[in-house]
Amino acid sequence: MSSSVERALHVLVELADGPITISEVARRLEVHRTTSLRLLRTLEDEHFVRRTADGRYRIGPRMVTLAHAALEGLDVRSAAGSHLRELGAACGHTVHLAGLEGGQVMYLDKVESRHAVRMYSRIGALAPLHATGVGKAILAAMSKQERSSLLGAEPFGRYTSNTRTTHAALESDLVQAAALGWVLDDYEHEEFIHCIAAPVRDASGGVTAAVSISAPGFVLDRPGLLSLVDDLTTTATRISEELGWDSP
Incomplete structure (x- = not known):
């Protein structure tokens, strides 16, 4: 598995516990802040995550849709x-x-x-x-x-x-x-x-x-x-x- 894919999956796992900031993602994944920002923006573009009004990130609608599909299946x-x-x-x-x-x-x-x-x-x-x-x-x-x-x-x-x-x-x-x-x-x-x-x-x-x-x-x-x-x-x-x- 490529490092980018692995990191993106880790981001989604971390978000499952609730909204977090860019800096918190960087700390938990042990990567630079710019790396965590790039990951979050890529996931946001695909609607897997969503940025909240206070600048934190949370699980996005596409992830919710996939979760429901998986459970229904x-x-x-x-x-x-x-x-x-x-x-x-x-x-x-x-x-x-x-x-x-x-x-x-x-x-x-x-x-x-x-x-x-x-x-x-x-x-x-x-x-x-x-x-x-x-x-x-x-x-x-x-x-x-x-x-x-x-x-x-x-x-x-x-x-x-x-x-x-x-x-x-x-x-x-x-x-x-x-x-x-x-x-x-x-x-x-x-x-x-x-x-x-x-x-x-x-x-x-x-x-x-x-x-x-x-x-x-x-x-x-x-x-x-x-x-x-x-x-x-x-x-x-x-x-x-x-x-x-x-x-x-």
Whole structure:
């Protein structure tokens, strides 16, 4: 890489922290002031940086456009793939990635369990928001009004005796999920399957998907499932960071 290109990239990295002066650029790059001025003017001509009224420089509109294009081009399934496989290898149980599709969730990716008993879920299949861990993880990030609009009139469809079929019953789960950062599916979609799920965030902080660990109760009991919460939330955070989210 040529020294000029390398320096220009360093300038943009420095500007990411906020507006700076020509002299500050020179000091941080360890170059003469005239060199930093030349770099900044070249970047300004191409609209990568903009000079402010007080003489400092900041990120310009072309850089903002490129950043948005890069973030929009990120595919959650591609960003999540390696992290899902690592989680599956570590826990040995079924791992799902799901996203919102209309008023339901769609399974975007799946890592199969190492155990003989397999879940019938498949990539591309739709599932109910109110009765799945991934669905509840996505709902928990929404306002009550958004949730109500998506879920529609109650009672919601019942899949097991544990399915939450009213707004009130579901709301207590979602409030807790928002506070904890993860949610439990307590045999609410399938009689013998329970799961934990956590939200995946994009660069804006919005929840765009969710990741889960699922297992039959006779293979993994409640304490065993809950012992995987830290692994799950760490994976969700890593995927979110791949999508541009700046975790606290």
